[in-house]
Amino acid sequence: xxxxxxxxxxxxxxxxxxxxAVACTSDRPSPSAPxxxxxxxxxxxxxxxxxxxxxxxxxxxxGSVDAVAARVASMGGRVERSHAGMGLxxxxxxxxxxxxxxxxxxxxxxxxxxxxxxxxxxxAKQHLAASRPVVATSRLPHxxxxxxxxxxxxxxxxxxxxxxxWLVTREGQNTMVCDLDTGVDPTHIDLTGKINLAxxxxxxxxxxxxxxRNTHGTYVSALISSNGIGMASVAPETELCQVKVLDQTGxxxxxxxxxxxxxxxxxxxxxxNMSLVAVLSPRDTGVVQLAEMFQAAVxxxxxxxxxxxxxxxxxxxNLAAVDSxxxxxxxxxxxxxxxxxxxxxxxxxxxxxYSDFGFPGTTLFAPGxxxxxxxxxxxxxxxxxxxxxxxxxxxxxxxxxxxxxxIFDDGTSAxxxxxxxxxxxxxxxxxxxxxxxxxxxxxxxIIKGTDRILTGGRxxxxxxxxxxxxxxxxxxxxxxxxxxx
Numbered sequence: 001x002x003x004x005x006x007x008x009x010x011x012x013x014x015x016x017x018x019x020x021a022v023a024c025t026s027d028r029p030s031p032s033a034p035x036x037x038x039x040x041x042x043x044x045x046x047x048x049x050x051x052x053x054x055x056x057x058x059x060x061x062x063g064s065v066d067a068v069a070a071r072v073a074s075m076g077g078r079v080e081r082s083h084a085g086m087g088l089x090x091x092x093x094x095x096x097x098x099x100x101x102x103x104x105x106x107x108x109x110x111x112x113x114x115x116x117x118x119x120x121x122x123x124a125k126q127h128l129a130a131s132r133p134v135v136a137t138s139r140l141p142h143x144x145x146x147x148x149x150x151x152x153x154x155x156x157x158x159x160x161x162x163x164x165x166w167l168v169t170r171e172g173q174n175t176m177v178c179d180l181d182t183g184v185d186p187t188h189i190d191l192t193g194k195i196n197l198a199x200x201x202x203x204x205x206x207x208x209x210x211x212x213r214n215t216h217g218t219y220v221s222a223l224i225s226s227n228g229i230g231m232a233s234v235a236p237e238t239e240l241c242q243v244k245v246l247d248q249t250g251x252x253x254x255x256x257x258x259x260x261x262x263x264x265x266x267x268x269x270x271x272x273n274m275s276l277v278a279v280l281s282p283r284d285t286g287v288v289q290l291a292e293m294f295q296a297a298v299x300x301x302x303x304x305x306x307x308x309x310x311x312x313x314x315x316x317x318n319l320a321a322v323d324s325x326x327x328x329x330x331x332x333x334x335x336x337x338x339x340x341x342x343x344x345x346x347x348x349x350x351x352x353x354y355s356d357f358g359f360p361g362t363t364l365f366a367p368g369x370x371x372x373x374x375x376x377x378x379x380x381x382x383x384x385x386x387x388x389x390x391x392x393x394x395x396x397x398x399x400x401x402x403x404x405x406x407i408f409d410d411g412t413s414a415x416x417x418x419x420x421x422x423x424x425x426x427x428x429x430x431x432x433x434x435x436x437x438x439x440x441x442x443x444x445x446i447i448k449g450t451d452r453i454l455t456g457g458r459x460x461x462x463x464x465x466x467x468x469x470x471x472x473x474x475x476x477x478x479x480x481x482x483x484x485x
Contacts, residue, residue, distance in 0.1 A: 022150060022384070022406045047116050050205050051253045054080070054114035055094050058293050059087035063107035071102060086262055086300050088293070090114070090255045110293060112286040119257070119276035120182070120216050120250035120413060121314055143171055145232035150406060153384050154232055156367035159340075159348050160418060162234045165425055165471040172238025172424035177224050177271040178264035179417070180257060181217030182250065183210050184242040185388035187403050188218060190226040190233075194240050199267045202244035203256040212388040213248035215400065219407065220275045222386035223417040224424070230406055231384055234421025234471070238428070241269060246276065248393055254278075254290050257328075258297045261308075265301035270427045272306055273420035274334075275413035277313040280325045287325060295331050302333045305439040307427070307446075309419040311412035312338040312356040319361025320462065330361060335423075335443055339368020339415040340468055342381050349453055349468055355412055359465035364450055366418035366469045369410030382408035422446055422471045429475060449473030 055077075059068060065084045072079055077094035087109075094102070103111045144166050145151065157163050165171070176196065183202070186195040200210045212218045221240050226233035243260040246252040257276070264272050280287045301308060310329040312319065319326060319336075329336035339355040342348040351357050352370040369383035387400040387407045394400060398407070426442045450467035452459060460466050 022408070047204070047206055047247055047251055047253060051114050051116050051255070053093055054253070054255060055091045055099055055111055056114050056255050056258070056290070056293055057089040057091065057102070057108060058110040058296060059089070059107050060109045061087070063087055063109070065089060068102070068105065068107050071105065075102065081259060083262055086296065088258070088262065088297070090259065110289040112289040112293075114253045114255040115286065115290060116251055116253045117278045118250055119246055119252050119278055121411065143228060143236040145226070145228035145236055148226075148228045148232040149230045150384055151232045153380055153408075155342065155345065155348065155380065156369070156383050156414075156418065157232055157234065159367055160234070160422070160469050161472045162421070163232070165475060166236065169425050169471075169475055170237065170428040172225060172235030172421070172428045175235075175270040175424045175428045176239040176241055176268070177235070177273060177420050177424050178241040178243050178267075178269040179217060179221050179224065179273045179275070179420075180243045180245045180260045180264070181212075181220055181275060182214035182246045182248065183207070183212035183217045183244045183388075183390075184221050184240070185212050185215075185218040185386070185390055185403075186210075187389060188222070188386045189229050189404050190222050190231055190386050191218070191240070192227065194225055194227065195221075196239050196241045200242040201263070203259050203263075204244050204247050204252065207244065207247055210242050210244050211390045213390050213392045214246070214250060215388040215391040215394055215407070216246075216250065216275070216413065217242060217244070218388035219385040219409065220273065220413060220417045223383070223414060224273065224421045226386070230404065231386065234418055235424040235428075238421070238424040241267070252276075254294065258294055261297040261301055265304040265306050268304075269306060271420045271423045272301060272308045273417050274308070274310040274328050275416045277311055277329060277412070278327045279313065279315065280327065281323075282325050291325055291327060291331070294327055298328065298331050298333050302438050305437060307335070307423040307439060307442045308333065309335045309337060309416045309423065311416040312336045312362045314354045314411050315356055316354055317356045318358035319356050320358035326356070326361070335419055335446065336361065336363040337412060337415040337419045338362040338365045338465075339370075339410070339412045340365045341368055341370030341410065343370070343372065344378055345380055349451070351463065352410065354410070355415075357463050359460045359462055362465050364419070364447060364466040364469060365453075365464055366415040368412050368415035369408075371410060379408050382410050383414040384408050385414070419446065419469055422469055422474055425471060426474055445474045445477035448477045449475065
């Protein structure tokens with residue numbers, strides 16, 4: 001029996017498309033927000049205003065963080081944060097003249113103004129909402145989440161054989177995935193107990209707690225790992241952490257996102273997911289420097305054994321042909337995921353109408369959903385995931401305050417967490433807990449295990465790159481012994 005759909009008006013979030021919501025109830029009590037989290041931001045100014053006088057400094061190898069910090073202070077600035085291992089300093093209060101003078105220092109490789117941009121798509125226009133009861137299921141040694149209430153709508157998990165992987169893999173045990181996003185709702189029934197609150201943090205000055213007032217981070221996180229009550233997830237046993245780098249509007253600064261990558265690597269995460277994209281012109285002042293600083297942070301994480309997945313972008317661009325820089329997806333070492341989707345539950349490996357594509361640029365593809373009314377679009381072609389009860393960007397159109405609401409949506413933001421979840425499974429199967437060296441096996445097996453989709457007579461394909469992810473294919477590459485399926 002399908003949920004009853006009720007049309008409501010309002011504005012949506014995550015992707016520029018029609019958004020749908022369903023709600024479920026559970027026999028679990030409604031959880032409370034963490035004591036340290038606040039329901040509303042304490043700082044009522046904008047990120048752009050806060051970051052107006054912010055600079056990012058990257059030191060040369062062997063450069064002294066202390067010496068440069070002292071010079072910053074002598075020039076009237078202050079150090080907001082620094083990282084000696086990365087040779088990175090984020091400052092406030094330096095004038096343009098002071099920044100130019102500091103650039104001449106023998107310790108300084110780059111210094112550039114921080115930049116606040118829109119990392120996730122602006123809001124859309126429509127919603128459908130529905131309700132239906134659900135009962136929590138018990139946890140099993142191998143968590144088969146096919147009993148989740150809305151699993152019949154989750155075609156995306158069947159396509160990548162996640163539901164088969166639940167039965168033959170470690171499902172992400174003893175691994176952690178950090179999502180860099182808009183925050184998370186740790187009180188949602190499918191995320192309760194999944195978030196490591198001790199290491200989750202916010203770098204967003206206007207929102208110093210980890211609560212998700214947009215719902216993007218909650219939606220993305222639950223696709224990686226959930227409790228299997230209302231929805232199933234790719235890697236049910238992996239632990240989640242949230243590194244908040246975007247505010248409730250989806251905006252954030254390069255300094256915060258770069259700092260988030262470094263922080264996640266420092267705390268020993270296994271996988272970083274970044275369902276966010278900045279599209280920049282290489283001719284804009286400071287863009288090349290920002291890209292090099294971002295690459296340095298990615299390299300730092302890779303040296304710590306972290307696998308990094310990112311969204312390719314929702315502009316329907318051929319990344320092999322456009323004259324722009326898309327970050328972080330096009331950085332070396334990042335698995336850049338485009339989105340596939342069916343039309344009326346047929347042809348599941350089509351490139352979604354909005355998805356960026358093209359190799360090099362897009363590494364591979366994963367389910368992202370799509371909704372095309374002109375082609376007979378149905379709700380089931382979208383991707384279902386959790387909605388944040390703290391979301392203000394959805395209200396009053398959708399009320400997610402019951403801790404049990406799920407939304408249907410689409411975007412490369414949904415594709416990337418499928419890749420991150422596969423990475424967690426593969427690392428768990430190989431017991432990757434040593435972060436003292438790079439992990440080149442997991443990304444290689446994700447790529448080697450894909451279903452190859454060939455349109456141009458060669459591989460990697462000029463449109464699909466290395467193809468669409470397949471967890472069992474990646475697992476067969478990654479694990480020396482293959483159980484009978």
